[in-house]
Amino acid sequence: xxxxxxxxxxxxxxxxxxxxxxxxxxxxxxxxxxxxxxxxxxxxxxxxxxxxxxxxxxxxxxxxxxxxxxxxxxxxxxxxxxxxx
Amino acid sequence: xxxxxxxxxxxxxxxxxxxxxxxxxxxxxxxxxxxxxxxxxxxxxxxxxxxxxxxxxxxxxxxxxxxxxxxxxxxxxxxxxxxxxxxxxxxxxxxxxxxxxxxxxxxxxxxxxxxxxxxxxxxxxxxxxxxxxxxxxxxxxxxxxxxxxxxxxxxxxxxxxxxxxxxxxxxxxxxxxxxxxxxxxxxxxxxxxxxxxxxxxxxxxxxxxxxxxxxxxxxxxxxxxxxxxxxxxxxxxxxxxxxxxxxxxxxxxxxxxxxxxxxxxxxxxxxxxxxxxxxxxxxxxxxxxxxxxxxxxxxx
Numbered sequence: 001x002x003x004x005x006x007x008x009x010x011x012x013x014x015x016x017x018x019x020x021x022x023x024x025x026x027x028x029x030x031x032x033x034x035x036x037x038x039x040x041x042x043x044x045x046x047x048x049x050x051x052x053x054x055x056x057x058x059x060x061x062x063x064x065x066x067x068x069x070x071x072x073x074x075x076x077x078x079x080x081x082x083x084x085x
Numbered sequence: 086x087x088x089x090x091x092x093x094x095x096x097x098x099x100x101x102x103x104x105x106x107x108x109x110x111x112x113x114x115x116x117x118x119x120x121x122x123x124x125x126x127x128x129x130x131x132x133x134x135x136x137x138x139x140x141x142x143x144x145x146x147x148x149x150x151x152x153x154x155x156x157x158x159x160x161x162x163x164x165x166x167x168x169x170x171x172x173x174x175x176x177x178x179x180x181x182x183x184x185x186x187x188x189x190x191x192x193x194x195x196x197x198x199x200x201x202x203x204x205x206x207x208x209x210x211x212x213x214x215x216x217x218x219x220x221x222x223x224x225x226x227x228x229x230x231x232x233x234x235x236x237x238x239x240x241x242x243x244x245x246x247x248x249x250x251x252x253x254x255x256x257x258x259x260x261x262x263x264x265x266x267x268x269x270x271x272x273x274x275x276x277x278x279x280x281x282x283x284x285x286x287x288x289x290x291x292x293x294x295x296x297x298x299x300x301x302x303x304x305x306x307x308x309x310x311x312x313x314x315x316x317x318x319x320x321x322x323x324x325x326x327x328x329x330x331x332x333x334x335x336x337x338x339x340x341x342x343x344x345x346x347x348x349x350x351x352x353x354x355x356x357x358x359x360x361x362x363x364x365x366x367x368x369x370x371x372x373x374x375x376x377x378x379x380x381x382x383x384x385x
Contacts (some may be wrong), residue, residue: 002236013326016258028258028290031368032326033098036126037154042216042342050260075367077327077342 002051004042005083006035006078008061014038017080059083087205089349091122093288095324096139097132102324104138105369106346112318114250115146115260121288122152122250125325129158133175144179148186152250156215165194171229201236206354208246210236214251214265220270235272237281244383245282250289253317254304257290260333274302280315288321291328293345294336295359295381305334308371320347340378342366357383
């Protein structure tokens with residue numbers, strides 16, 4: 001059963017990753033400032049049949065948030081990841 | 086020459102991107118600015134207040150084709166009588182000439198926001214597709230099809246650009262929006278299948294796509310000569326994250342990593358240039374100057 005992972009990644013932003021049945025991970029979205037939008041998108045992907053039977057997994061917020069990025073490196077696209085390791 | 090600017094899918098949040106984009110656009114002396122929809126997350130009154138602040142409290146040069154997020158806070162009526170209450174309340178505060186967004190209170194639902202503008206020999210047609218995931222075009226209101234047919238045919242030629250939030254073709258997290266296929270088909274003459282418009286512009290997926298002319302039937306399969314098809318452009322890269330190209334029809338050109346504004350230069354009644362202006366991958370600071378990623382010519 002595929003999974004849709006919503007998680008806050010190392011950039012401080014939120015991402016959406018698709019995990020296929022074979023365990024492969026594909027980044028669908030990144031650099032979102034909050035989880036809510038991506039959770040709704042994940043629900044739509046399941047409801048529309050684009051990810052049939054998909055399970056949505058939402059990870060906890062990271063300690064560092066978007067505001068901390070002001071002193072960090074320029075943005076770099078993150079790798080796909082699971083919401084819960 | 087007239088300059089039309091489009092950006093979408095980024096406003097109503099705390100990010101600085103929409104303000105950076107609109108300030109640069111205004112430095113170019115635009116004839117019209119189109120916000121392509123979605124005031125996040127749910128089109129609340131407070132989110133529209135943020136949108137207004139992001140636009141530097143000035144929407145005199147702006148209209149908005151509502152997106153699905155604008156419609157999240159709605160009247161609760163069944164389609165086609167449902168309305169996005171805060172979208173409508175906001176734009177009714179700024180009826181023309183305080184904005185470029187008219188509201189026809191005599192119409193039902195999304196038809197209240199459909200309108201046209203004639204600039205430089207081109208007709209710009211604005212169609213509300215906000216609640217399209219609930220019901221396919223025309224979302225329960227057949228009068229909208231008659232209106233669309235009229236505005237596409239009452240002036241000669243096909244120098245028309247159709248703006249909506251959802252695109253028939255797209256490549257991203259959402260991909261093709263099949264429920265706008267009836268709208269796509271309405272852009273062609275019903276008897277000859279000749280295109281009645283030259284270009285469609287939409288957002289929804291948070292990236293940029295360009296499709297060479299596509300036909301009425303099975304537009305996802307192949308390109309056709311300009312005489313038989315309509316160009317398709319998607320730019321939802323207006324400030325709220327990036328969508329990877331995953332679902333949908335592969336475009337003829339793609340940009341998924343940058344925040345972008347689309348600039349439409351009306352050269353003549355038979356010619357427009359469409360430029361994709363990139364502000365880079367990261368949240369752009371106010372004052373950032375974009376670079377041209379690509380430019381497409383349409384000659385009809």
